[in-house]
Amino acid sequence: MPRPRPVLALLLAAVLSAVGLTAAAPPAGAAVDARALGARYDATGSTITFRVHSAAATRIAVYLYAAPTGAAEKVSYVLTRDASAVFGVTVDVATLRDTHGLTGTIWYGYRAWGPNWPWTSTWTKGSSAGFVADVDAAGNRFNPNKLLVDPYARELSHDPLRPGATDDTVYASGPAHRTVDSGPYAPKGAVLAVATGATGVKPTRAFKDDVLYEVHVRGLTRDDPSVPAAWRGTYRGAATKAGYLASLGVTAVEFLPVQETQNDTNDVDPTGTAGDNYWGYMTLNWFAPDRRYAADRSPGGPTREFQTMVKAFHDAGIKVLLDVVYNHTGEGGARTIGGATAYDLWSWRGLDNPTYYSLTADRQASYDNTGVGGNYNTYHPVAQDLIVDSLAYWKDTLGVDGFRHDLATVLGNTCQHGCYRYSRTDPGTALNRIVREMPARPAGGGAGVDWIGEPWAIGAGTYQVGNLPAGWSEWNGQYRDTVRSDQNRMGYDPVTPGQLATRLAGSADLYGDDGRRPGNSVNFLVAHDGFTLRDLYACNAKNNNQPWPYGPSDGGSDDNRSWDQGGAAADQRRAARTGQALLLLSAGTPMMTGGDEVLRGVRCNNNPYNLDSSANWLTWNPDANQSAFRAFTSRLAAFRAAHPALRPATFYSSADGNGNGLGQLAWFTPAGTAPDAGYWNDPNNHALGWRIDGTEFGDPASAIYVAYNGWSGDVGFTLPSPGAGRQWYRVTDTSTWAEGPEQVARPGAEAALGGQGTGYLLRGRGLLLLVAR
Ligand SMILES: [Ca+2]
Ligand SMILES: [Ca+2]
Ligand SMILES: [Ca+2]
Ligand SMILES: [Ca+2]
The missing domain is CATH 3.20.20.80 (Glycosidases)
Structure with missing residues (x-):
């Protein structure tokens, strides 16, 4: 975004x-999957129970299909509302098979009626019977001509638009399209058995x-x-x-x-x-x-x-x-069709618009903080249930780690x-x-x-x-x-x-x-x-x-x-190396694309x-x-992995935590001195060095030193103390002179530079990485 x-x-x-x-605060949300919404087989596979939430619907029917497109539904059932605003019905699989010819995967969708469009016995698919308004004062946008995807469907048959069916107005409400039956076009949910595939052992890193x-x-x-x-x-x-x-x-x-x-x-x-x-x-x-x-x-x-x-x-x-x-959601916000404002209906909006979406104060339009459609109503407990239930599904059934x-x-x-x-x-x-x-x-x-x-x-x-x-x-x-x-x-x-x-x-x-x-x-x-x-x-x-x-x-x-x-x-590649090095040497969790x-x-x-x-x-x-550059990246990532001093669990301290004479983290001017307030706060200073005391982290390097020259010209750095009895060794210099597959030295192959006071000329916009041993 x-x-x-x-x-x-x-x-x-x-x-x-x-x-x-x-x-x-609204009422505390229910536990994960507490209302068992969706379409589920029972343990023996002999029945399917459909359960869907709607606060204001007065009638919901489930339509069952043998194929997602190209044929009308085989059968439909009206659901019964319970006290918690869940509409449900349980159907017999043998009846579906023997009476209605539903022998393979069952595809389904819902049609919903409510205060702005009450059900009447004269309604047929594509008719306006019962219509009162596209939207009422409460924000309801029921329209039984639009077949609705179950928000808890485990898979969809296809997208709302597909090759050969690219007219999106079939999903629209409004005067020109509210009587168009979207059933032949709409995505259907698949009724699937619980997925039991193995997802391996989750890393705990x-x-x-x-x-x-x-x-x-x-x-x-x-x-x-x-x-x-x-x-x-x-x-x-x-x-x-x-x-x-x-x-x-x-x-x-x-x-x-x-x-x-x-x-x-x-x-x-x-x-x-x-x-x-x-x-x-x-x-x-x-x-x-x-x-x-x-x-x-x-x-x-x-x-x-x-x-x-x-x-x-x-x-x-x-x-x-x-x-x-x-x-x-992908259901989108308001759009203009033929000069009129219209909203598309193919899932949440047609089932329970004010529960699932944030609306304007008068409930007549979407409230939008995203620039790409109406906000999802994340503060509503039922809307939250859908967030939590689906995240839990990806986490527990599909094995996702984060x-x-x-x-x-x-x-x-x-x-x-x-x-x-x-x-x-x-x-x-x-x-x-x-x-x-x-x-x-x-x-x-x-x-x-x-x-x-x-x-x-x-x-x-x-x-x-x-x-x-x-x-x-x-x-x-x-x-x-x-x-x-x-x-x-x-x-x-x-x-x-x-x-x-x-x-x-x-x-x-x-x-x-x-x-x-x-x-x-x-x-x-x-x-x-x-x-x-x-x-x-x-x-x-x-x-x-x-x-x-x-x-x-x-x-x-x-x-x-x-x-x-x-x-x-060459300068562009150098800038990328210096940036990548800063990223992989910073405290935090690095992300690359x-x-x-x-x-x-x-x-x-x-x-x-x-x-x-x-x-x-x-x-x-x-x-x-x-x-x-790939070698540069992989070797620096390996360097990060090998050096816990770069991955602190808590924020670095400047104090010497183990009395070895080195602060846990120390910053340096190019001259090798501690920056004073004037240096820290002057944006005209473009060079900075820092040293981490590896001995405070159990790091294989007794110290790590980084010099960064953000200036366009060369800068001479004076190296700080590597610790008593130690020397500095160069892991990498991102400058162009060192470009090539060996720009980051393998462990043990780093070039010796010397100890405290050693001078190092760092080229413009380059970064130097040293280890002490
Ligand atoms: Ca798709
Ligand atoms: Ca294209
Ligand atoms: Ca904060
Ligand atoms: Ca120390």
């Missing part, structure tokens, strides 16, 4: 919080010890010639990359959304982007693995194949994290309709309920979930970097912005040595103030949303309006803090969300420079 910047939003949030403007790799499951292998053609771009293909990622030093793969999204039509125009969405941040259903990403697209195939992929990663010691989108929540501050909203108010502490928010019901992994490792939030959204009060609740790690946008500015915007975006040091040392100002730890800071330079690492250092501005396959894409931030380094390719290890570029497109194209898929034929 687009990333906004801290402006008045942060101040507003502080003011609201200070004056206690938070709503009373502390999150601070992870190296995250954000990647699109399709893009990972779609263009990989080493993967069998039928598996390319699928869960099965991704599973074959576990060994590669392990060798790169990746310990957690974080997939862009794999929950069902509209992508069946991406190839209708094979050389254009009209209507396409590649990233998939428009979720159709929170339980269903996207069918298009499966090599086995038969009913149950995506679920089984996803489980098998998880097992392959677990077998390689790699966690599987999912990017999930609970701030809005989740990154898109635009997560929408999940900290304490207001259901007509406003947005973030609270870190309100126990009734979705953020707090999630970690209460599915506790975060302990900081030192063990069983638990790695919870990551993108701590911003769009609009006032949503920028909350450093302010998610306990239990949550965060994409540290301040880390990204500070390092980018320092490397790319000298003279334009002032960065003091003090600001840089705070970010490199784990951002104690953001996560230490509320009891969290360095590992809660997910440090990153780039993500899917924005430039690739290569383009960050090779592009002065976005260039999104390119011809296929590099565009055209709309949108994209204009605040990229990027720079082409004057156009010299898939393909960055080979300097993947998309020619300055910074919003390629719609490019399901060869330009956006990873490439697997690196040239010599790309191979060298």
Whole structure:
């Protein structure tokens, strides 16, 4: 999702919080899966029970199909409402088979009536019988002509649009389309037996010890010639990359959304982007693995194949994290058709609009903090049940180890309709309920979930970097912005040595103030949303309006803090090495983006969300420079893994904790002296050194020293003490003179430099890494 910047939003949030403007907590949510919603076989497979929530529906019927398209339903049943607003019915499988000819996988959807469209016996599919209004004063938008996907369906048959059926108005309400029966077109849920595939043994590694790799499951292998053609771009293909990622030093793969999204039509125009969405941040259903990403697209195939992929990663010691989108849905916001405002209905909105969505105060429209459709009503206990139940399904049945929540501050909203108010502490928010019901992994490792939030959204009060609740790690946008500015915007975006040091040392100002730890800071330079690492250092501005396959894409931030380094390719590669080194040497949890290890570029497109194209898929034929950068990345990742001093459990101290004469963390000017306040606070100082006392961490190096020269010219550094009786040895210098496959020395092959007082000339925009022994 687009990333906004801290402006008045942060101040507003502080003011609201200070004056206690938070709503009373709603009733505590039920435990996981307490209401057993969805479609489920009984233990013997002889009955199916359908259960669906709606607070205001007056009638719900389930329609059962032998095939998802091309034929009318075989039979329908009216459900019975219970006191908790669950509509349910249990049907006999033998009757379905023998009387109604439902012999294979059963596909289903719901039709719902309510106060704005009561049921009448004269209603038939495609009629207006009973119609009162598209929406009533309470915000209900029932329309029995729209077949609705069960929010608890385990798999979907297809996307709302598919090749040969690309008219999205069939789902619309409003005067022109409210009587169009969407049944022949709509996605259907599959009634499936409980998935029992093995997902292996979950790693228990502390999150601070992870190296995250954000990647699109399709893009990972779609263009990989080493993967069998039928598996390319699928869960099965991704599973074959576990060994590669392990060798790169990746310990957690974080997939862009794999929950069902509209992508069946991406190839209708094979050389254009009209209507396409590649990233998939428009979720159709929170339980269903996207069918298009499966090599086995038969009913149950995506679920089984996803489980098998998880097992392959677990077998390689790699966690599987999912990017999930609970701030809005793919059902979309208001749109204009023929001059009239219309809303599409194919799931939540047609079942219970005011429960599942945040609405404007008059309940007549969507309330939108996301820029891509109405907010999901995350403060409502029933809407929260769906969040929690689906996350638990991915965690427990599909084996997922952690989740990154898109635009997560929408999940900290304490207001259901007509406003947005973030609270870190309100126990009734979705953020707090999630970690209460599915506790975060302990900081030192063990069983638990790695919870990551993108701590911003769009609009006032949503920028909350450093302010998610306990239990949550965060994409540290301040880390990204500070390092980018320092490397790319000298003279334009002032960065003091003090600001840089705070970010490199784990951002104690953001996560230490509320009891969290360095590992809660997910440090990153780039993500899917924005430039690739290569383009960050090779592009002065976005260039999104390119011809296929590099565009055209709309949108994209204009605040990229990027720079082409004057156009010299060698300087661009050096900047990438220095940035990658800063990332892998910082306290916190580093995240890189898939393909960055080979300097993947998309020619300055910074919003390629719609490019399901060869330009956006990873490439697997690196040239010599790309191979060298991959070696650089993997060896530095291995260095990080080998040195616990780089992965502190708590924030570094300047004190000498073991009396060996070295502070746990000490900062230095190039002269080898401690920076004074004047040095720390002057953005005209562009060089900084730091030393970590390895003996306080059980580190194989008695000390680690890093010198960073952000200045354009060479800087002479005077090395500090390596400790009594020790010498400094060079692991790497990111400067161009050292470029090549051996730029990071193997352990034991580091060049000896000398002891305290040794001079070292560090080239402009370079970084030096030393170990003492
Ligand atoms: Ca799909
Ligand atoms: Ca296309
Ligand atoms: Ca904080
Ligand atoms: Ca010490």
